Amino acid sequence: LRLPCFGLSVADLEATTAWYxxxxxxxxxxxYQVPPLQARVAFLRLGDFRVxxxxxxxxxxxxxxxKTPATGLGxxxxxxxxxxxxxxxxxxxxxxxxxxxxxxxxxxxPASRKERYAFFRDNNGILIELFExxxxxxx
Amino acid sequence: LRLPCFGLSVADLEATTAWYxxxxxxxxxxxYQVPPLQARVAFLRLGDFRVxxxxxxxxxxxxxxxKTPATGLGxxxxxxxxxxxxxxxxxxxxxxxxxxxxxxxxxxxPASRKERYAFFRDNNGILIELFExxxxxxx
Numbered sequence: 441l442r443l444p445c446f447g448l449s450v451a452d453l454e455a456t457t458a459w460y461x462x463x464x465x466x467x468x469x470x471x472y473q474v475p476p477l478q479a480r481v482a483f484l485r486l487g488d489f490r491v492x493x494x495x496x497x498x499x500x501x502x503x504x505x506x507k508t509p510a511t512g513l514g515x516x517x518x519x520x521x522x523x524x525x526x527x528x529x530x531x532x533x534x535x536x537x538x539x540x541x542x543x544x545x546x547x548x549x550p551a552s553r554k555e556r557y558a559f560f561r562d563n564n565g566i567l568i569e570l571f572e573x574x575x576x577x578x579x
Numbered sequence: 580l581r582l583p584c585f586g587l588s589v590a591d592l593e594a595t596t597a598w599y600x601x602x603x604x605x606x607x608x609x610x611y612q613v614p615p616l617q618a619r620v621a622f623l624r625l626g627d628f629r630v631x632x633x634x635x636x637x638x639x640x641x642x643x644x645x646k647t648p649a650t651g652l653g654x655x656x657x658x659x660x661x662x663x664x665x666x667x668x669x670x671x672x673x674x675x676x677x678x679x680x681x682x683x684x685x686x687x688x689p690a691s692r693k694e695r696y697a698f699f700r701d702n703n704g705i706l707i708e709l710f711e712x713x714x715x716x717x718x
Contacts, residue, residue: 444663444710447657447661449652449656450655472688494652496653499653499655500654501654502655512588514637516588516590516638516639516703517642517703518585519586519633564655571583571584
């Protein structure tokens with residue numbers, strides 16, 4: 441088993457595709473439609489994993505509570521995904537240079553002095569975590 | 580970049596830990612607490628990725644709409660994660676033998692005759708997808 445993909449409902453398929461390509465370096469994979477759901481879908485690829493974007497007609501905005509880690513955890517469910525990096529400060533600086541704002545400082549996972557994280561949001565307000573594993577090995 | 584982790588808010592840390600160990604084969608990694616959030620947290624590991632479970636006091640139940648793929652997509656946000664398997668029928672049968680119920684049949688991604696998926700839920704109602712990539716390579 442590995443974790444190949446996460447699925448997002450997004451407001452605008454083209455704008456979100458452009459954001460993931462420009463900010464995070466994803467590439468287009470393939471697109472399809474699901475007529476019964478009035479959905480347009482696009483897979484984007486980054487190395488060995490993908491994000492699957494769904495644009496569904498009339499989708500409701502994300503609740504404000506989902507947009508910070510602390511408030512998001514107050515409702516049971518899937519909250520965030522994490523991307524591993526070898527050097528979290530370098531990755532943060534790289535993303536800031538592309539116009540991305542972080543919503544937390546780089547901090548240590550409380551139980552560990554070696555693992556560090558920082559949160560940002562995609563263009564839909566969805567939480568994404570940068571994560572530097574113990575030893576900085578990013579696979 | 581790789582995708583090392585997904586974060587869940589759960590109703591019961593011990594029950595969810597037991598579920599991920601018994602049903603999906605995860606192992607305990609480490610646990611910690613976040614006193615300002617009244618949160619208990621546990622990392623579970625499966626090969627090279629992890630799930631991070633957060634139990635926050637007073638967390639609200641997941642909205643019913645999040646519990647099926649079609650209704651979940653009607654609200655913008657992070658919707659599901661996918662686990663890659665080499666043989667989706669074998670993986671489904673293995674999980675069914677452990678008491679897990681699938682909420683969709685095994686189906687092809689519409690644009691492809693080679694990629695297949697099926698959805699189930701964890702013990703919190705969170706959507707998880709089994710995904711057989713093109714060629715069945717599961718890494």
